[in-house]
Amino acid sequence: MKEMIYQTVCPGCNIGCGLYVRENEEGTLAVDFMKSSSANLGKLCRFGMKLPYHYSKATSMVDGKEADIETAVKAASDKLKGAKNMAMLAVGATTNEEHLAFTKIADALGIVVNTGIGAYEEIPSECHSSISQGIPLDDIEKASRIALFIDPYVQYPLLVRRLLAAKKNGATIVSLACQDLNLADENVSVNPADYKTELGLDDNSMIITDVHPHTDPEQVKNLLNLALMTGAKIMFMKPFVDSTGVHLFGKTAGQMGLQEIMDGINDGSIKTLVTLNSDLLELMPNTDEAAKTLEKLDNLIVMTSRDSPVNEMANIVIATEPLYAKAGSFMNVEGQVLNNSGESTVGIDAMSTLSQNLGGEASDFQTIHNKMMESVLQKYTAPKYSELECKVMETAAPSEDGGNLVSVYNPFMWCDQTDDNDFVIVNMTMVDKLGLRKGGMISLTSDAGSVNMRYTVRDIPDGLILTMKKLPVITGNTTEVKAEAV
Amino acid sequence: MVEVGDMLVGYATDENIRSRGASGGLVTAVLAAALEKGLVENVVVMKHINEFEAVPIITDDVEEVLASTGSLHSVPVNLAKYAMGRKVAMPAKPCDAQAVIEQGKRGMIDLDNTYVVGLNCGGSMHPVTTKKMLIEMYDIDPEDVVGEDIEKGKLIFKTKNGEEKAIAIDELEEAGFGRRESCRFCTLKIPVNADLACGNWGVIGDLAGSATFCQVMNEKGAKLLGNAIDAGRIEVQPASDKAIAIRAKVNSVMEDLGNTLEKEIFPDIPDEERMQYYMEQMEDCIDCGACKEVCPVCACGDDAKCTMFHSLVDNYKMSMYHMVRLLHLSDSCIGCGQCSDVCPSDIPITLLQSRFAIPSQRRRDYKPGMNLDTPPFFEVMLK
């Protein structure tokens, strides 16, 4: 076999960084820089550079035994026919076309595809387009003032250069991220009620925040209000390669968030779960707890292009081609449709068969793609909403002998991939309080267990402990932990 | 008989290749002949996607070689790494050829089995910047561009409807467009370090635009060219004295420009401010490692000194990674610009590496990537 070169998009977040994947004669993968890609000029972050580790080929399985994809699809059809208490989940980690083909299966079953972001259900639908609609990344460079509610270095690294360019053009940056940002002119901590008066935003400003499966809807509302009141543009960054696409093309009504799906499984109202490139073991804050929940399912049917941990637990795995090889497109956070050069339709064909077996419509790549392109033009709307009512957001004060462990969600965390992030961040006050020694460790204990971690010291608010990695002690976005020196 | 030192003007005998070629298709024909006649097993060429995008491929298919005609000024890749571990022929800008030789010094490329067809290089541009420049400066839709050329200090774009528009490179660079920063201070314009040095400078009279000036730099070059003549792929004739003089004149103007720009690009920094300067420039680094991965002279694998001593848990003001790289590349950095191109934080890493490397290279009268005569010196001067 000759070397294959694929033009594709990094699945690490929704910035949509273009790249080449080179697959040599032995099947070894390497990334190469695609300098003509307007979202990233070919530049990639740590995650993008490590993509060869991320793309691991999945194997189709039925009841723990290797199977061919046809057998797996047939087995899935048999399980789904007449099944009750079903749910479907696709967070947006594959192509638009696969998402739409997956939606046809949902139509055949009379259910919706959940994209896992619970916040949407809590926010009036007239606001949804403001959250999902893309804004050109170039606009960041033109803003005169930027309020940051994320840490670009860690969470969405290809924003860093945009922000630096904005500064060169005269912008000032105020950061409300959980650690001080080098590129910010001001690093502040402001109560949501005071955003409007304290942040100095106007209609030449931009608010940059994000929305993901564990986002607090109250914060989204606060920021939508801030945008409304100041006239600032608001940009919601998103974590998955097609996060923008799935919200634009999917059905937004009756959606469940990841936590609700887990609650549904725990209370028995969901017995069969079908997922598309969405591994709940990776996506939920606590892997062990998620595993315990998924064990309660009667049927777990996983369609995936990656070999991820949930495949081991699934009753059926329908393994599709790797993401870079698929025919299809993604929509990035700007609303740009980015096409893969790959031509394989294994995944779509499998979903088409499954849909037909269930009495639904067939899916053919070209038809879906054309329809999708037509709706790109139709769906854009100007934001229209009025001020939203917000609850007061409270974070429990950390106890005397501990702190609040907060996850800084980032591309590695969303897929629980190893990185050089095996440490937590604390501030000097905590070092003094706990008597942490240089080269020593910090022990963190919560209801979920205990872990010893290396630590590094940065300027962060008192009582906070930050992690960029999934830890077994985590129980939610913020976990109260007992901290000790070891 | 082709001999070392020959200065020739030539073109592809196949009319189609000749007309598609950047200037006569000689380079393509030489590469194709090397493959056809078994001089090499593979050829590295650029596979065109569009005017602003191409991807290097390693091929043993003559048709793919023949399809790769044309110079892509807006595809600033370095080709050296694609030549590793193979018996290949390749086109090479001066910086590609330099990197091939640096890799050769470190045993990563077998120079006896690597045939390097050098291309003169006045500079390359970033594709996205070029598209923006076309819209803002040329009033041309990038989609309409079918070709480009550099002539008499002007950058010329040709469009679908047969029109041409030229703007002085100086003017473009003043407006923030034009060549990449590394190309502005690059002074190796004719690849005398390659086996053949090809370009359109010195192609005059009737042949202008449809032939290539080619200097035979060494025995391998003579073999390459002789092979293409024997295969009936090219025709050559001796270059006239006038042609040789014009080529030398343009080259010296370009070298002077590079030297002038170097002074502008690297203003002096007082010794006591140097450390602070490097730290400030690198403070937005996200440690992605792309600058190492892309570096065409870096011969270390995954377990490299720069990554081995570096961990994100450390709180150094400037990372160990960069400290080690500054030192380690001081004898090999060729200022090719690849690291700046791929840096996600837009850190001018090429400028930093070059600022660090150039003084010690100069003191030794050592220019990396020129020949195998002098081994790498690895001496550091904190200047």
Ligand SMILES: Cc1cc2nc3c(=O)[nH]c(=O)nc-3n(C[C@H](O)[C@H](O)[C@H](O)COP(=O)(O)OP(=O)(O)OC[C@H]3O[C@@H](n4cnc5c(N)ncnc54)[C@H](O)[C@@H]3O)c2cc1C
């Ligand atoms: C970036 C660039 C700048 C140049 N600037 C000058 C100049 O200022 N003065 C001058 O005399 N000549 C310059 N040249 C060389 C000139 O344009 C012709 O390539 C040369 O005259 C040979 O012409 P040809 O018709 O024989 O080449 P062709 O037969 O058309 O073959 C061209 C070869 O170049 C390769 N190639 C195309 N783009 C690139 C690239 N970006 N990097 C590496 N290889 C590439 C192709 O794969 C192909 O093998 C430049 C070339 C490049 C690529």
Ligand code: SF4
């Ligand atoms: S993770 Fe996001 S920022 Fe990083 S390379 Fe991938 S798409 Fe770009």
Ligand code: SF4
């Ligand atoms: S660094 Fe020099 S040789 Fe390389 S592309 Fe730029 S001008 Fe050409």
Ligand code: SF4
């Ligand atoms: S350090 Fe940068 S400029 Fe120097 S050779 Fe490497 S990639 Fe080129």
Ligand code: SF4
């Ligand atoms: S490419 Fe840029 S951000 Fe990445 S390691 Fe190098 S200097 Fe740092």
